[in-house]
Amino acid sequence: xxxxxxxxxxxxxxxxxxxxxxxxxxxxxxxxxxxxxxxxxxxxxxxxxxxxxxxxxxxxxxxxxxxxxxxxxxxxxxxxxxxxxxxxxxxxxxxxxxxxxxxxxxxxxxxxxxxxxxxxxxxxxxxxxxxxxxxxxxxxxxxxxxxxxxxxxxxxxxxxxxxxxxxxxxxxxxxxxxxxxxxxxxxxxxxxxxxxxxxxxxxxxxxxxxxxxxxxxxxxxxxxxxxxxxxxxxxxxxxxxxxxxxxxxxxxxxxxxxxxxxxxxxxxxxxxxxxxxxxxxxxxxxxxxxxxxxxxxxxxxxxxxxxxxxxxxxxxxxxxxxxxxxxxxxxxxxxxxxxxxxxxxxxxxxxxxxxxxxxxxxxxxxxxxxxxxxxxxxxxxxxxxxxxxxxxxxxxxxxxxxxxxxxxxxxxx
Amino acid sequence: xxxxxxxxxxxxxxxxxxxxxxxxxxxxxxxxxxxxxxxxxxxxxxxxxxxxxxxxxxxxxxxxxxxxxxxxxxxxxxxxxxxxxxxxxxxxxxxxxxxxxxxxxxxxxxxxxxxxxxxxxxxxxxxxxxxxxxxxxxxxxxxxxxxxxxxxxxxxxxxxxxxxxxxxxxxxxxxxxxxxxxxxxxxxxxxxxxxxxxxxxxxxxxxxxxxxxxxxxxxxxxxxxxxxxxxxxxxxxxxxxxxxxxxxxxxxxxxxxxxxxxxxxxxxxxxxxxxxxxxxxxxxxxxxxxxxxxxxxxxxxxxxxxxxxxxxxxxxx
Numbered sequence: 001x002x003x004x005x006x007x008x009x010x011x012x013x014x015x016x017x018x019x020x021x022x023x024x025x026x027x028x029x030x031x032x033x034x035x036x037x038x039x040x041x042x043x044x045x046x047x048x049x050x051x052x053x054x055x056x057x058x059x060x061x062x063x064x065x066x067x068x069x070x071x072x073x074x075x076x077x078x079x080x081x082x083x084x085x086x087x088x089x090x091x092x093x094x095x096x097x098x099x100x101x102x103x104x105x106x107x108x109x110x111x112x113x114x115x116x117x118x119x120x121x122x123x124x125x126x127x128x129x130x131x132x133x134x135x136x137x138x139x140x141x142x143x144x145x146x147x148x149x150x151x152x153x154x155x156x157x158x159x160x161x162x163x164x165x166x167x168x169x170x171x172x173x174x175x176x177x178x179x180x181x182x183x184x185x186x187x188x189x190x191x192x193x194x195x196x197x198x199x200x201x202x203x204x205x206x207x208x209x210x211x212x213x214x215x216x217x218x219x220x221x222x223x224x225x226x227x228x229x230x231x232x233x234x235x236x237x238x239x240x241x242x243x244x245x246x247x248x249x250x251x252x253x254x255x256x257x258x259x260x261x262x263x264x265x266x267x268x269x270x271x272x273x274x275x276x277x278x279x280x281x282x283x284x285x286x287x288x289x290x291x292x293x294x295x296x297x298x299x300x301x302x303x304x305x306x307x308x309x310x311x312x313x314x315x316x317x318x319x320x321x322x323x324x325x326x327x328x329x330x331x332x333x334x335x336x337x338x339x340x341x342x343x344x345x346x347x348x349x350x351x352x353x354x355x356x357x358x359x360x361x362x363x364x365x366x367x368x369x370x371x372x373x374x375x376x377x378x379x380x381x382x383x384x385x386x387x388x389x390x391x392x393x394x395x396x397x398x399x400x401x402x403x404x405x406x407x408x409x410x411x412x413x
Numbered sequence: 414x415x416x417x418x419x420x421x422x423x424x425x426x427x428x429x430x431x432x433x434x435x436x437x438x439x440x441x442x443x444x445x446x447x448x449x450x451x452x453x454x455x456x457x458x459x460x461x462x463x464x465x466x467x468x469x470x471x472x473x474x475x476x477x478x479x480x481x482x483x484x485x486x487x488x489x490x491x492x493x494x495x496x497x498x499x500x501x502x503x504x505x506x507x508x509x510x511x512x513x514x515x516x517x518x519x520x521x522x523x524x525x526x527x528x529x530x531x532x533x534x535x536x537x538x539x540x541x542x543x544x545x546x547x548x549x550x551x552x553x554x555x556x557x558x559x560x561x562x563x564x565x566x567x568x569x570x571x572x573x574x575x576x577x578x579x580x581x582x583x584x585x586x587x588x589x590x591x592x593x594x595x596x597x598x599x600x601x602x603x604x605x606x607x608x609x610x611x612x613x614x615x616x617x618x619x620x621x622x623x624x625x626x627x628x629x630x631x632x633x634x635x636x637x638x639x640x641x642x643x644x645x646x647x648x649x650x651x652x653x654x655x656x657x658x659x660x661x662x663x664x665x666x667x668x669x670x671x672x673x674x675x676x677x678x679x680x681x682x683x684x685x686x687x688x689x690x691x692x693x694x695x696x697x698x699x700x701x702x703x704x705x706x707x708x709x710x711x712x713x714x715x716x717x718x719x720x721x722x723x724x725x726x727x728x729x730x
Contacts, residue, residue, distance in 0.1 A: 041706075250706065250707060251704075251705060253645060253646070259682075266470065271465075272482070274484065274545055275484060275486070280539070284539075306700055307648065307683075310684050310686070310699065312684055316680060318541050355469065357470075358461075359541045359543060361678065363677055
């Protein structure tokens with residue numbers, strides 16, 4: 001072999017080895033040394049840094065256990081529906097983290113958007129994908145009267161509370177006697193009280209600590225990052241990307257992995273639908289909602305409504321939807337406001353590409369991550385799965401309420 | 414060839430094409446600067462079409478090379494459209510004028526209904542207008558947009574083709590140009606922070622959320638958030654101490670607040686404003702919240718009598 005060719009071969013071999021070493025170094029060495037910034041960011045995401053439940057001054061019974069018990073019974077009761085078969089739990093199924101596994105909710109008809117989880121929403125400032133409600137209790141009201149969801153109405157709800165002995169007793173203990181000859185305002189009062197009881201129940205549904213949270217506790221309490229068994233190497237690489245290059249924490253931040261804000265991320269509408277106008281229309285709706293923070297049914301005498309009063313408006317909101325929490329994605333597929341993606345891999349691919357939005361503009365920027373990096377990110381997201389931090393008794397229809405047993409399935413009878 | 418020219422001249426960004434004849438005055442879809450624009454009388458909108466199920470996020474300005482359910486989008490460049498009644502009708506282009514069809518040619522058609530393939534009823538659609546039509550057949554079509562604003566009626570027509578219309582190599586070439594164009598738009602449409610005559614930056618670490626100082630030519634502001642440390646996702650207030658260049662408190666100034674994240678093309682998540690004057694020169698700002706970690710700008714436009722100054726406070730969360 002001529003010396004020149006040998007030299008070339010040697011150089012090529014050396015380059016190959018160096019390349020392989022770099023690759024293996026990049027992909028297999030566990031990123032165990034976290035910077036101070038990364039540690040700080042990690043700690044800010046830990047469920048153990050979740051502040052105490054924020055008070056809801058608009059709901060006087062928010063923290064009353066009796067209201068929560070009544071709310072739980074109502075939540076699982078299919079009677080407040082046009083066909084007697086749809087309860088809140090039809091779409092918000094405890095077994096699926098209070099979602100339904102469908103791209104868009106199906107109750108009496110098909111709703112416009114994907115069923116979001118209820119877990120941890122007591123911390124939200126806005127409700128629904130488009131933020132068209134501003135409290136947990138006012139959120140609970142709209143599905144009851146939506147012809148595609150429960151298809152009930154406030155008069156029927158009034159009659160249900162009046163005619164069911166257990167409901168009536170619980171209601172009157174909490175809110176005072178039911179009027180014998182109710183006027184429109186009385187009916188609205190009972191309707192909103194039903195929402196407040198349901199919210200008192202929903203407030204108690206909070207996410208529990210995941211493997212990620214245990215890992216953060218270990219790292220931030222001075223444990224050796226190398227001596228741990230909570231996260232795999234792939235998950236650790238995913239975590240590093242999550243905190244940095246993948247820019248996830250720009251929106252998915254805080255212990256619930258959401259900033260509770262609205263962003264346009266360039267999602268395509270499903271076939272047969274116009275692009276979702278999102279928050280642009282949701283803002284209009286919440287301002288007109290008679291049950292909003294400024295409305296007559298808030299229990300807050302001070303009517304302090306900073307969120308509504310200082311709310312952002314403008315064309316930036318076109319096509320923007322609410323940032324969902326990333327806790328418990330393993331059980332809440334499909335994803336996005338219209339259930340556009342069946343898998344997390346598809347979601348991550350979308351954010352990696354950040355394609356232009358049909359309406360408004362996509363706030364995300366292309367990330368340029370490799371397939372391997374996306375797989376690591378996906379692995380990490382599953383490290384956020386954990387059981388709900390609530391008594392098992394809260395996850396099913398309660399006993400001792402209602403004149404007939406509640407069901408959580410429309411096909412149950 | 415002529416219709417090809419008419420298409421190309423609309424992609425006005427490429428300099429060699431600037432020699433093309435001037436754009437027709439009435440209606441149509443034209444590229445201006447970096448946008449595909451429709452002129453409905455004096456009302457203008459950014460016009461685009463998508464076929465999500467076939468070509469995803471691919472944006473078309475005039476001709477749609479694929480057939481399928483098409484989303485028509487008009488993003489208003491004129492506020493008048495937000496309150497206008499807008500009506501979109503799609504008709505088969507039987508004028509025989511191809512891409513040169515004008516309003517007069519459409520008015521000359523004997524029976525508009527007979528050639529209509531889609532007609533979205535007039536609606537008021539604030540912010541952006543969208544409509545949907547599934548094309549079953551390739552061919553030449555004309556879109557007719559009518560807007561009724563302030564009692565006046567405006568019409569724009571835009572001829573376009575759907576699918577493979579047998580024009581040989583042109584679609585590919587145009588596709589290439591469109592891609593280049595999209596690429597160009599992509600890189601040019603990123604909004605840059607507005608230039609300002611007096612730009613003063615004060616940088617501070619989030620942990621030290623004490624007081625931010627910013628000095629201008631006429632005014633000086635010491636801004637203190639009500640929460641320490643300054644964290645995201647928490648509604649809070651700020652206190653602004655406004656002094657003139659000699660250090661004397663300034664009362665009675667109008668302070669307008671704006672801001673956002675320059676790197677993300679978005680503003681503040683709330684609309685904070687001055688809610689009170691606590692003592693001479695001390696202004697209270699309510700409704701402040703940041704919702705992302707990273708670099709933020711708070712823009713204070715201070716006006717007092719005839720003098721006006723814009724101060725920019727930069728902070729990293």
